[in-house]
Each structure stands twice: as C-alpha cells, then as structure tokens.
Amino acid sequence: MRPMVDLVGQTAVLLPGTASDEVFVRSVFEEPLAQVGMRLTAPATVSVDEHVAALDAAWTGTPLVIGGISLGAHVAAGWAVRHPERCAALLVALPAWHGPAGDAPAALVARASAAVVEREGVDQALAGVDGWLGAELDRAWRRHGPRLAETLRAAAESTAPEPDALARLRVPAGVAACSDDPIHPLGVARSWTAALPGAVLRTTTLAALGADRAALGRTAVLALLHALT
Incomplete structure (x- = not known):
C-alpha cells in the first residue's frame, strides 16, 4: 500500500x-x-x-x-x-x-554538444538553436563556464x-x-x-x-x- x-x-x-x-x-x-x-x-x-x-x-x-x-x-x-x-x-x-545512457537521444546530443564546445566554443554549439530553448541554453551553458563540456559528457555517461x-x-x-x-x-x-x-x-x-x-x-x-x- x-x-x-x-x-x-x-x-x-x-x-x-x-x-x-x-x-x-x-x-x-x-x-x-x-x-x-x-x-x-x-x-x-x-x-x-x-x-x-x-x-x-x-x-x-x-x-x-x-x-x-x-x-x-x-x-x-x-x-x-x-x-x-x-x-x-x-x-x-x-x-x-x-x-546506462548508451545511445539514448539525450546522451547522443550531450556528447555531440560537448565535442563542439571543446572544438569550437559555446557560440558555435548554440548556433541554430533558436527561440525559448536557445535562450535557456545560452544562459545556463555560459554559467557553467569551463566545466560545460565536462558536465555534458559526464551526464551522457551517467546511469538512470x-x-x-x-x-x-x-x-x-x-x-x-x-x-x-x-x-x-x-x-x-x-x-x-x-x-x-x-x-x-x-x-x-x-x-x-x-x-x-x-x-x-x-x-x-x-x-x-x-x-x-
């Protein structure tokens, strides 16, 4: 009960x-x-x-x-x-x-975003993400500073x-x-x-x-x- x-x-x-x-x-x-x-x-x-x-x-x-x-x-x-x-x-x-996250869509996106952040920076990672989602990510991602790529990659390897x-x-x-x-x-x-x-x-x-x-x-x-x- x-x-x-x-x-x-x-x-x-x-x-x-x-x-x-x-x-x-x-x-x-x-x-x-x-x-x-x-x-x-x-x-x-x-x-x-x-x-x-x-x-x-x-x-x-x-x-x-x-x-x-x-x-x-x-x-x-x-x-x-x-x-x-x-x-x-x-x-x-x-x-x-x-x-395990495996190839879940959210994990794939997080890994891909981490790679772009490391290679080309946050601006490029956010390119093409418009509207309310773009605004939310722009604020939150910049707050994470140099931890962003690490944070994205760690989440993509986490277990639910x-x-x-x-x-x-x-x-x-x-x-x-x-x-x-x-x-x-x-x-x-x-x-x-x-x-x-x-x-x-x-x-x-x-x-x-x-x-x-x-x-x-x-x-x-x-x-x-x-x-x-």
Missing part, C-alpha cells in the same frame, strides 16, 4: 537537467507547487555528485518530496531507490533513459535507475513528458510510469513549454495529485 502524503506545507527538492540550472527549475515548478501549497527548493548544483549531496543535505529525518528534470529526475529517483525511507513522493519531468529498481519504490509519483519531444521520448516516460507502482503520467507539448515554462511543472504536479487519489 502506498503511503498517504499531504502535499500542503511540503517542500519539494527538485534538481536540474544536464547543463541546465536552478533558474529553469524555478521557472518550471515554483508557481505550480505554490498553487497546491508547496514550496520549492532548487539547488544550484551541476554534477551528479553535487545533486546527490544536495539531497543528502536536505534530509533531516522527514521523508522528502524529490525529483527533477531529465538528469535531475534520474538522480532523484536513484537516490530514492537507495533510501526509500527518505522519499515521500516523486516529481519526474522528462526522463531520458533507463540504466533500471525498471526493476523503480518497481521497488512504492511512493506516489507524478511523471510529466512532452508528447512531441524527440530528446526525451514519450516511450521512456511511459516505461518509467509502468515501472513505478504509484506513478501517473501526464503529457504536455514543447509548444506549451515554450509559451510558458510552468506548463511542464503543472503537468507533473497534476500527475502527482492524480497519483495520490
């Missing part, structure tokens, strides 16, 4: 994706969480080790609502698998793969939880995906949802995310609310 979770008054600790940042996490989740009476903690972490350390630091003896976007979701779910007693609920946005590990995590989980996102395929989100015993999947689109970053957060929070009913 899943534990009952009262979201009102809870703080959600949510982690950024590969070479992203806490600014994007806040733009996605701050408003939707506030609408259900929750607060957001968005650590300014970059590497997998830093993400894990932030979750360790947030643990004070009371189960946490945790999650993140893409790589951040992977790290949070993996932490919850290792420490199930510390997790009250999961918010998973845009999961990108199971297990396998389905059998997720199956042991009996907490409510809201899973959000963009139905038209080739980098974070909907099929991956569906497999995460099928593996997590207490998960509900809801979808939005890249167009909606581009118009309003909080569209993704609302989708994840709505999925979690449905998982709690």
Whole structure:
C-alpha cells in the first residue's frame, strides 16, 4: 500500500537537467507547487555528485518530496531507490533513459554538444538553436563556464535507475513528458510510469513549454495529485 502524503506545507527538492540550472527549475515548478501549497527548493548544483549531496543535505529525518528534470529526475529517483525511507513522493519531468545512457537521444546530443564546445566554443554549439530553448541554453551553458563540456559528457555517461529498481519504490509519483519531444521520448516516460507502482503520467507539448515554462511543472504536479487519489 502506498503511503498517504499531504502535499500542503511540503517542500519539494527538485534538481536540474544536464547543463541546465536552478533558474529553469524555478521557472518550471515554483508557481505550480505554490498553487497546491508547496514550496520549492532548487539547488544550484551541476554534477551528479553535487545533486546527490544536495539531497543528502536536505534530509533531516522527514521523508522528502524529490525529483527533477531529465538528469535531475534520474538522480532523484536513484537516490530514492537507495533510501526509500527518505522519499515521500516523486516529481519526474522528462526522463531520458533507463540504466546506462548508451545511445539514448539525450546522451547522443550531450556528447555531440560537448565535442563542439571543446572544438569550437559555446557560440558555435548554440548556433541554430533558436527561440525559448536557445535562450535557456545560452544562459545556463555560459554559467557553467569551463566545466560545460565536462558536465555534458559526464551526464551522457551517467546511469538512470533500471525498471526493476523503480518497481521497488512504492511512493506516489507524478511523471510529466512532452508528447512531441524527440530528446526525451514519450516511450521512456511511459516505461518509467509502468515501472513505478504509484506513478501517473501526464503529457504536455514543447509548444506549451515554450509559451510558458510552468506548463511542464503543472503537468507533473497534476500527475502527482492524480497519483495520490
């Protein structure tokens, strides 16, 4: 049986994706969480080790609502698998793969971007990336400075939880995906949802995310609310 979770008054600790940042996490989740009476903690972490350390630091003896976007979701779910007693609920946005990254689209893009950054610089790596995504990457990538290529490559070699590990995590989980996102395929989100015993999947689109970053957060929070009913 899943534990009952009262979201009102809870703080959600949510982690950024590969070479992203806490600014994007806040733009996605701050408003939707506030609408259900929750607060957001968005650590300014970059590497997998830093993400894990932030979750360790947030643990004070009371189960946490945790999650993140893409790589951040992977790290949070993996932490919850290792420490199930510390997790009250999961918010998973845009999961990108199971297990080793391998040739997952997001990993391939990260490796290719790292190579261009090292060879030709950030400007060339961002060439042709327009609109809202270009603006987000331009801000976040430049903040990473000389760590950018290393950060991209390390993320592409990281491991997400396998389905059998997720199956042991009996907490409510809201899973959000963009139905038209080739980098974070909907099929991956569906497999995460099928593996997590207490998960509900809801979808939005890249167009909606581009118009309003909080569209993704609302989708994840709505999925979690449905998982709690």
